[in-house]
Amino acid sequence: MYAPDLATNYLGLKLSSPLIVGASPFCDNIDSASRLADAGASAIIMRSLFEEQIDYEQKALSYLLDTPAESFAEATSYFPAFSEYQLAPDYYLKQIALLKKTLRIPVIASLNGHRPGGWTDYAVKMEQAGADAIELNLYQLITDPAQSGDEIEADMLQTVREVAGSVKIPVAVKLSAFHTAPAQFALALEHAGAKGIVLFNRFYQPDFNLDELDVQPSLRLSDSTELLLRLRWLAVLSPHVKGSLSCTGGVHTKEDAIKALLAGADTVQLVSVLLKHGPGIMGLLREGLRVWMAEHDYRDVTQLRGALNLKRCPDPAAHERANYIRILQSWRI
Numbered sequence: 022m023y024a025p026d027l028a029t030n031y032l033g034l035k036l037s038s039p040l041i042v043g044a045s046p047f048c049d050n051i052d053s054a055s056r057l058a059d060a061g062a063s064a065i066i067m068r069s070l071f072e073e074q075i076d077y078e079q080k081a082l083s084y085l086l087d088t089p090a091e092s093f094a095e096a097t098s099y100f101p102a103f104s105e106y107q108l109a110p111d112y113y114l115k116q117i118a119l120l121k122k123t124l125r126i127p128v129i130a131s132l133n134g135h136r137p138g139g140w141t142d143y144a145v146k147m148e149q150a151g152a153d154a155i156e157l158n159l160y161q162l163i164t165d166p167a168q169s170g171d172e173i174e175a176d177m178l179q180t181v182r183e184v185a186g187s188v189k190i191p192v193a194v195k196l197s198a199f200h201t202a203p204a205q206f207a208l209a210l211e212h213a214g215a216k217g218i219v220l221f222n223r224f225y226q227p228d229f230n231l232d233e234l235d236v237q238p239s240l241r242l243s244d245s246t247e248l249l250l251r252l253r254w255l256a257v258l259s260p261h262v263k264g265s266l267s268c269t270g271g272v273h274t275k276e277d278a279i280k281a282l283l284a285g286a287d288t289v290q291l292v293s294v295l296l297k298h299g300p301g302i303m304g305l306l307r308e309g310l311r312v313w314m315a316e317h318d319y320r321d322v323t324q325l326r327g328a329l330n331l332k333r334c335p336d337p338a339a340h341e342r343a344n345y346i347r348i349l350q351s352w353r354i
């Protein structure tokens with residue numbers, strides 16, 4: 022049996038394996054980040070610093086310095102109060118420095134917003150604080166009937182240009198699954214400066230509370246069924262993108278991780294599985310990947326990556342539609 026090489030390249034960073042910790046609260050605490058690194062995580066992504074949080078701080082500052090012409094309280098009334106965010110912007114930068122001092126694995130900072138603006142200056146501060154890369158999360162839910170898809174994507178691309186153009190460290194973009202033409206948009210993101218694409222954000226879908234007749238936001242951890250959407254798009258995008266691809270959402274077992282790599286991911290991000298089982302699962306998944314690769318004669322991750330993508334499929338759209346029709350037609354009553 023071989024001793025397979027798990028090393029991978031992500032955003033130009035050399036990682037000891039494709040298994041990394043996705044954006045989450047683990048980096049809030051140096052001990053929990055260290056435990057994950059000791060258990061075999063090859064990189065770690067911090068929770069996000071939000072556009073709204075940075076804007077709020079900047080507006081609060083100018084409110085104190087100048088006489089305000091307008092109140093910003095109304096615009097921010099839906100959002101958490103400044104003190105409710107777990108990491109204040111200046112604390113976030115200190116935490117990057119502390120993590121870098123303690124950990125021997127790359128630390129990726131996360132910026133979360135979608136409109137061009139002053140908040141993107143934080144990319145430079147993150148770089149100066151020592152971050153090895155930035156994950157820019159473009160999460161948003163579009164509800165305005167007057168806004169077109171083109172306008173929204175133009176804003177997103179400009180935001181990527183601002184962030185990627187201001188730093189030397191690589192920038193990955195974390196996307197939601199609901200773009201009309203994700204393949205075209207992925208290439209446009211690369212053109213705007215993104216060195217990697219992270220598939221996909223999960224929407225934290227609110228439920229209705231029938232006793233209170235109110236909306237109840239809920240955070241449900243993922244399960245493996247959520248991986249399928251990611252597999253599809255990794256397989257579609259991986260023959261086309263030049264940069265890195267990372268899978269986030271629904272990776273819970275070694276089989277899930279292997280499927281993501283076969284579909285074309287360079288790295289596989291873990292969050293829910295770590296929250297459910299603790300850092301020890303990281304080591305088990307890493308060992309599981311190594312053993313599976315040895316048993317299936319894969320010497321390194323490069324051989325595995327993208328082996329099941331749609332590169333050799335002459336018409337992926339027709340292939341998908343044919344499978345869709347076949348599945349619907351296979352049911353007989």
Ligand SMILES: Cc1cc2nc3c(=O)[nH]c(=O)nc-3n(C[C@H](O)[C@H](O)[C@H](O)COP(=O)(O)O)c2cc1C
Nearest residue numbers: 043044045068069158243269270271272291292293
């Ligand atoms: C408690 C919690 C906090 C999270 N915080 C962030 C965040 O700050 N920024 C971000 O981009 N994603 C955040 N995520 C999303 C995860 O990074 C990840 O994309 C998502 O959980 C899907 O991966 P999973 O199936 O491995 O959980 C968070 C997820 C959880 C469960």
